[in-house]
Amino acid sequence: MVECSCNTSNEELAKQLDKIIDPYRDKPSGLIQVLTKAQNLVGYLPKWAQVQVAEGLGVSLQDVYGVITFYAFFSLIPRGRHKISVCAGTACYVKGTKMVTKALRDLLDLRPGQTTPDSRFTLEIVRCIGACGLAPAMIIDGKDVHGRLEPELIPELLEQYE
């Protein structure tokens, strides 16, 4: 279902992406600029867009994918409206990173690196966020720190993110 609606708009997006690529055609040095613009256009960098960029700039898909996965700024998956970053620093890990991710999985059927079908949340695992005293902790949308997490508390605290 989700895919169908994507595919129709994909054609339109692909045309627009071609326009972005045009000034950089066969110029491998434009890779990062084109990917940045492509991500702004599509919201993330799906495989079809990566292939289009690779062929447009005359580079290999491996060149493109290597760059995308190196820079945290680029995303391979559609981003949700809210980003949950669960801390896996040592303190959090010991106190229950796994418990937190399991709670999110039970609650939202969401695994690290995924976005919920309703585009509400994207989940990622991050290295220490510096809130060791609050372990286990997570950050939502890069600013709200939630600490001393317990599975029962999570549904309620997510309610404020629509």
Place this chain on the structure above:
Amino acid sequence: MINLTIDNQKVAVEPGTTILEAAKNTGAKIPTLCYLKDINVVGACRICLVEVEGAKTFIPSCVTPVAEGMVVRTNTPAVIKARKLVLELILSDHPMECLTCLRNQNCELQDLAREFGITEVRFDGAKSEYPIDDSSPAITRDPRKCILCRRCISVCTNVQTVTALCAENRGFETLIAPAFNEKLANMECVQCGQCTLVCPTGAIVERDDTAKVWAAIADPKKHVVVQTAPATRVQLGEALGAEPGSIVTGQMVAGLRRLGFDKVFDTDFAADLTIMEEGNELLQRITTGGTLPMITSCSPGWIKFCEHFYPDLLDNLSTCKSPQQMFGPLVKTYYAQKEGIDPADIYCVSIMPCTAKKYECQRPEMNSSGYQDVDVSLTTRELGRMFRQAGLDVTNLPDEKYDEPLGISTGAGEIFGASGGVMEAALRTVYEVVTGETLENIDFEVCRGITGVKEATVQVGDLSVKVAITNGLGNARKVLDKVRSGEADYHFIEVMACPGGCIGGGGSPIPTNTEVRLKRIEATYTEDERMTLRKSHENPAIIALYDEFLGKPLGHKSHELLHTKYTPRGVNK
């Protein structure tokens, strides 16, 4: 010149020389893992650390150029301790399965662990867990054994210009693999195996097919024949401990008989046949206005490369199969009839300096005898392994001769193994066919050597034949782009996928580097000179084959058995 001191010795080197290269003048051996001269100079592994006076930290010597007055120490206790730490960190995320690893006893990481006397690893961190990718018929990847040195990426991207691999993600999650961790079999990977030659560990290796061959030999119903590629006789010795450049033709034949093969034949015979077909194809194209330039088709890695990256040039490829694949169907038709053997019982093994030949023999069109023409293709490395398993001291066996008739060959067939060899062999024959005269000087020196792109114009009667010879796929690209743009007016181009030609193929003994390649090339021409017959069309077994069976070059039977078609594949499909 830049003057510096290394381990208290004065050294003068060219500006731009790295500390590592400069230190070679002093006899000091600095360990390396990621460094590969001219190919991979990235400073990734840090095992090559040295102490430089005035520097706050240890310096990676492989990426640091020398400076005037520099004082370097390569082996102080502190340096050795630091290197050991680097090594232990690498090993802390390594499976340590040496006993069951194809690279056991031929592994740079294992060598260093031994040299540093590592008996325990003090770090007990998380270990990377990745599945083995054995999707490809030729190359097996085990990322758990990867030390992230990036040599494979450099060779695949810069030397071969295929770029089937990349470094994905960062930090502990870094993985060397095709994009989206795709299976190698689904990639533009041309199966050339150059990555297996440069990988310091067992993270990228050839698929080992020796078990299939042992099983065939053990099967009393099977008539098992083996063909050996031109390059194997100047390589195999190295796999068994001999010096590079050793020629072990007769010993290899003797060894193969002792392993239990029913007949020991020679791919050199099929190389002579290739020249008969390909030489005539060239003349036909020239005289009838066919597609030119014609490009050789002996190198299956090159064929796959052309199918992916230059599908518009597929008509330029000679329709001739590679010698391996000319040999296969002949064994299961001509030889089977002659000897009264049911072809269903014949098992055809090939020994090749090549990993791509494993892929080639499994291509669906390679069954013109009605059976898979070549049942299994082993690399020189695998044959070395079989000899070791059998406890055969092959390099000390007495010389024996190949079996007749498919073991009779000429020097022209032999030089197929070196870059320029196919061209030279073709010229020896084409000249005499066209002019009807005997060629005075049969050594075409212009064709020889390891230079990436060689060009020449050769006078053949009234015809000035313009030729180009390339080795390594990056060099092929240079010539192909000129063909594509119409800028080049060659008649005939030889392309070999591997640097130096087959003697540097991806199935060669490890190490294979420029120095070793040059020695194997020299040995190849020595073999050529030793042969009584040095022109393919003088091979009596080839003459008999046409008389008794094929009719004439490019005839009906030839087309059925010895010629093939190609498949446009494209990229990112």
